[in-house]
Amino acid sequence: MWVLIWAALLLSLTERATCNNEAPAAAYNITYSPAEITPQTGLCAVIPCSFTHPDDFIPRIAIWFKCPDAQCSIKVEMDTIFHSENSSIAQEGYRRRVSLLETDLTKKNCSMIINDITKTDDGEYQFSVSEKLNSGNRNKSTFREKMKIAVKALTQKPSVLTPPLTEGEPATLTCIAPGICSGTPPNITWTWRGTGDNITELRDSTTIQKREDLTSIPITHFSTLTFTPSVEHHTTKVTCQVTFKGNITTEDTVTLNVTHVKEPKISGSNTVREGDTLNLTCFVDSYPPPPSITWSKNGTTALEQNISVLGALTISNMTSEHAGEYVCNAQHLNRTLTASIVVTVMYRPVILNASGCVIQAKVMTCVCVSQGVPLPLIGWLNTEEYFLTKSVLRSSVNTTIRMHVGNHTNTTVECVSINEVGRVREKLQVTHKESQGKQGEEVSKDILAMLLNPPLIAAFAIGSAFSATICCIFLCLTGKCKRYMHSVTEVQLVLYECW
Template sequence: MWVLISAALFLSLTERDTCNGQQQPPATASPWTITFSPAEITAEKGLCAVISCTFTHPDNIKPTTAIWFKCPTNDRCDKDKNIIFHSETPHEAQEDFKQRVSLLETDLTKKNCSVIINDIRENDAGEYQFRLLSSYTYSKKVKITVTALTQKPSVLTPPLTEGEPATLTCTAPGICSGTPPNITWTWRGTGDNITELRDNTTIQIREDLTHVTTTHFSTLTFTPSAEHHNMMVTCQVTFQKKYQIEETVTLNVTYLPVILPGSGCVDQAEVMTCVCVSQGVPLPVIEWPLLELNTERCSPTTSVLGSSVNSTISLTVGNHNNTTVECVSRNVVGVVREKLQVTQKGGKQRDLSEGCGNAVLPWTIAGVSLSVTVALLIYLSTNAYIRKQGKNVKPKEEESTYISLDKKYTSQEEYEVIARRP
């Protein structure tokens, strides 16, 4: 009797579980376990989510089919309408998930249920469950949270030297094997001038037992020049034609110094002042190889603005022939030399003397000389004016006697003035 009752109860429970669409393992079937690592995953829009998991099953089970479900709100997950991946019949997956979900390990005997979801969208957020075969759904769930795209591409810039070809590399964020992103290069020079450059996108894939790493990157090869220095280059990556992220770098180009217009010498009042302006990266050093010049006595004045150097030097001059003024600018790339043009202002042109001397004294003397000249001109002009007026204006009574003594001819009116003196 008890045997019949026990058998009836067992058959009743079996039929009820079968009606519910799920065959429950016996109470002693502890081998049915699943582990998610981690149990909650955060994914960014446009990238991908990797659900890493392992499972166990009874020894008498040979796993051949893997099914993943996305759980709806307030409803059971393991329904056909909730399937996002089916290893045997892929067409059963929801339309939004087709071609986006794949196992990282297709051999289920390795007990690896890890799956990757590519091209993550906002509505991918939620909970997911895994079923082995078509008979048992593991009760544990894994949760995916979807956030905005914040990961930036990585731009690798090698050392740049003028005239030597170089390659920039932009690597898109994420480890996704889904739709390749669109990668574009732009660069901005002076002002708002933006130029879009052609890109060369390459895919590099690396796989292991639990992960699939797919890297999308673009290379840009060009020959840098001095004009590229401080230019901003931007790599923009676009996922699914709507999720964009970018990274901007500033180029640092090493180039040979150049002596800029505006460099030259002015020779005036026994003093020659020379200016040399040079630009280069690294910052150049300016030298003045003047004949027998004692640089300790004649130190130039130097100022720096960005990648430009301005060097000014003042020297007294003498009567030495065949002397030239040369500016030399050098950095680690090389050396440039240029003979400076001398502009003569007043007086006979002279050449540089053997030494520096004091450049302030000649200017002082020139100032005093100029002041004396101006005073003399004022005096002569005033005297000429007085003499001119003396011919037309009648002299005062007290001055008439002395003035008349100097005259060779005197008018009658002047004698009458003398006669009236008491």
């Protein structure tokens, strides 16, 4: 009988000793998913794991170890990085950095977070769980399976959220720091146009994200930047920089696209010579850019354009018929935008058929009508003293001279017309008309003599000059002097040039 009692007692002590060390593998299991993680410096490491135990085992204390070597010969006092009952047991470098995702061990969740990851966190880790008996002794199980952490350099970038931006409408940019753990709050700064200044305060979020393994992780630190976009902000760059503990930084830069539109602008010369090529470009500063820009002449006639360049209009071999108003049309969202330009085609003068001379009562009257752009100047050849009048109608100049021809019947008169494009010279046809009688002839002689009398001409000139001066003063006061003086001196200028 005593032999059986001693045998049973010895067996009981043997089982108790086994429980105090490592439980049978079939009773205790642990699962890491995955068995190796690669966190980045400055962020955090989440070690998802779950475990099972016998029904009569009630877990009370969770302990995480970091293996000091490949064999993982753990010494509790030196290698503990987390102790759920006594945090002072954990290594100094891991205190306040390591925590459990679930503090209720009866849920069999052993997931752990390590914040502010550094390269020193590389290595293998093991988990141990124990229960506290009434006598003060503990049943403990250290799971043999290990999980590995391989720390990588920080490559994650912050996320900069940019809403649609419209000129004049306030908008808010949001920068979300990388990582999904609490840890030490990072420093978030905005760089606006390269200034590098911190232009907004950090705002933290404590939103909870649910995971499939039923763990919950406090997520994200973020910063916001509120401003009113303008055209000047379009295509500018904004950088969000996040600095973690240990001066580990990462940043991301976004280019702003601001919806806006300005009135179209037409570039290119609006004055071309006959035979040359017209090149006009209609530019619309807008975002989004207009899908197309069309051209029309005088607002009605659609024109073909150079499709290789948006808004470009090219017309070769220009003629006077191409002169007129050109209009470009552009569509921006729901608006139609227009701009116009008046094109002038310069061409050399042409002496019209209405030009010619008539001799009557020894007085020759010659008319020279010339057309051209710019407005041509007219001069006379083979003439002596004469009286001149001039009129202008649009692009035509009409000049009339009267002079005494005496007994000459073979008088030849030439009209010369010139502008900056070219010069034309033509002999005018002379037609003779019979005299209207002696009385008419005498009257003509008197008029001609009076016109050719130097004193009278001088007096007429002085009076005309005085009148012109008074008129010019009046016109200057009304802002029209420049054009008037041009018309007064134009004839004198061409006479000097032609002679």
